[in-house]
Amino acid sequence: MSLRSLHAFAGGVHPLGNKNTDVLPSIHLHGFPEVELLMQQHIGPPCTCVVRPGDHVDVGTMVGRADKPMSVPIHSSISGTVKEVHYVVSANGTPVEAVRIESDFKHSINPFCRPPKVESFEDFIQMIRDSGLVGLGGAAFPTYIKLNPPKNKMPDTLIVNAAECEPYITADYRQICEHPDDIIDGILEVMKWLEIPKTIIGVEDNKPLVTRIFSHEIKKRVYKTGKHPDIEVRTLKTIYPQGAEKMLIYTLTGRKVPPGKLPIDVHTLVMNVSTLRFIGLYLKEGIPLTRKRMTLDGSALNTPGNFIVPIGARIQDIIEAAGGTREEPKKIIMGGAMMGVALDRIDHGIIKANNAILVFGSEETTLPPESPCIRCARCVASCPMDLIPCGIDKATRLRDTEMLEKYHVMDCIECGCCTYACPSKRFLTQSIKNGKVMVRAERARIKKEQELLAASEQKGGNAPS
Amino acid sequence: MKLQVSHSPHVRDKATTQSIMLDVIIALIPATLAGWYYFGIRAVLITLISVASCIIFEYISRRIMKRNNTISDLSAVVTGLLLAMNLPVSLPLYMVVIGACFAIVVVKQMFGGLGNNFVNPAIAARIFLVIAFPKAMTSWTVRSGSWFSFDSADAVSSATPLTRIHTSEAPSLWKLFIGDKAGCIGEVCIIALLIGALYLILRHVIRPWIPVAYIGTFALLAFLFGKTNVFNFAGDLTVLSGWGDLFHECCYMVLSGGLILGAFFMATDYVTSPLTTKGKFIFGIGCGILTFLIRYYGNMAEGVSFSIILMNILTPHIDNWTMGKPFGEVKENAKV
């Protein structure tokens, strides 16, 4: 184990950790009157709804079937009756089909849920897909795709992301404190079926307890099996965005993921601790992904903490069940303070990838006005991708797509460091996102133009000479 | 319930434009006080007039251009302070006002205000004054009478150390260091300037790359190609004082004139210096070479302002050349 905290990438910022909830044991929340399950909770095509109003469902009953590649099934998180299948607007503003289920408060579990038998790699992948698992760190990428890379790109290292660098969020931290055995089980399963020789767990150095828990857990395995599993715990410097995939890979292995490529292109697999814990648990219990550990924090809450809630529970119900608010919320954020989305409505049902709800009162919600860029270069120094955010901002405002391409706008990982650091309080990340939209539109336009040109050339004689 | 919707990130660093400008002002205070101490009450007056007229011109020009009021960002105060520090104490007061007007109205606001000026307003104003009033801008005095005397008869004219090197009147290095010499109000006291610079570096307001590259390049050139340089040095290097003589000229040149003030406080101006570390080094080296050339081969004694302003103009190009590759945009990948 290394004694030195690793910090390899340039840039990054140090927002206040605000890990207020890290010592509080997670609480199971039950008794939600209804849930609303969106039929698209992952990156990829939506599921097909297979229930109709009036149907009875149990915990674990499939309600959304994944019949397209890149999609994973969705299961009911409570037992009760399907009330409605309708379209709703999701938190990120797109319309999506949703199933509303009214609870019968019995929590009966679907009798067909039992621990899966895994005898081959194919079984393993199928079982991961059937469990409905997606990357729980926030990306919501279907895990079965990640675990099934093309044969020429098999990973040689599994990196376990336990960095949790977003302020406020402690859900992974609690996961590790409460279920280290399941996590190690999950890691060993993945290593076994994908034949990965080596695992590195990356933990930020502000969480020494996590390092100790993992080391202890690994020792227990050595004692039990007489063999040291090839799992190493490495301490990382506490800096945001240490947990960003590309940064984490670089810090731990020295490999750089080229722009537009995936970790697997450098033979690395990155998985979040919660995702791995679910694999460990699913193999034991066989209940699909129906519950999610979330951090609830923010000045407007009575009792911040970590809560395990059924997927699809409405945000307002969760806040109520978790102890309610002590002042009128001014701002509610789904996700972390650096990358989360500020909501305008709170009747959304939560989805698999959500890991925090931040409820802010007036204290944190003063929005500083934007002032002109003074070229202080703090954004440049803070960008982990080595971009020039102030230049991109300028190019976006000029709608200059050529300039945007020159500034490599598409490489931005939208981490928010530049905006955090900017003394002029400019909305750099937002502006960069807009710039990306412009570039995408421009690229599409150029492509279409070329196609038209090629088509007219093919017609040959008809083209005016 | 009305919820505020805004884009991520939802937390921000404490630093603001205003807090940065305040830090710069704090850092300039020791050197300003030292200047007041050495040059008397007239220096106080020039400083106050310069700062006040910068604020007033900023206010008026924003009003006329129907833009929002920006006095509170304190950038006009910084410009006023820097301008005053770059003026000789004997300068007629109306010229101070003209300088402030040029800095704020012409250089800063006509180009769109803070962040859009392509040259440093204080330096541009100083150069403007040198060209418009060459005599007044280059007559140096040292105080001879009482500290409270406004009368210029109480001051005796003197030459700056720069023009006196290699004469018998050249002041000692120690005198140069503590500021007991002729020169502009803010440039004389090196120790006070360095204290301020250290404050800025420790507060992460500036990075040391530009001053280090600037002063380093200049000192090296003076050492290698100055009047008494390492090649034609005839002294005795077997004794300690021989080494002292060898380094004397280069230390003397660094400590005199506006080099320290320029390198730490004007060349590091955010708006007109490059964004990347590589760019900052190029900028500093360029300033160093230009200052050396002007001081040794030009017909002006002082070259700091001209060097910085020339490099200011090059800054957009430097930014262009030094735009690095994004993370991961390299061929070799370790251990794959």
Ligand code: SF4
């Ligand atoms: S941090 Fe803000 S003020 Fe500084 S250069 Fe970047 S955009 Fe400009």
Ligand code: SF4
């Ligand atoms: S949001 Fe994009 S540009 Fe800004 S710091 Fe992160 S990667 Fe760099």
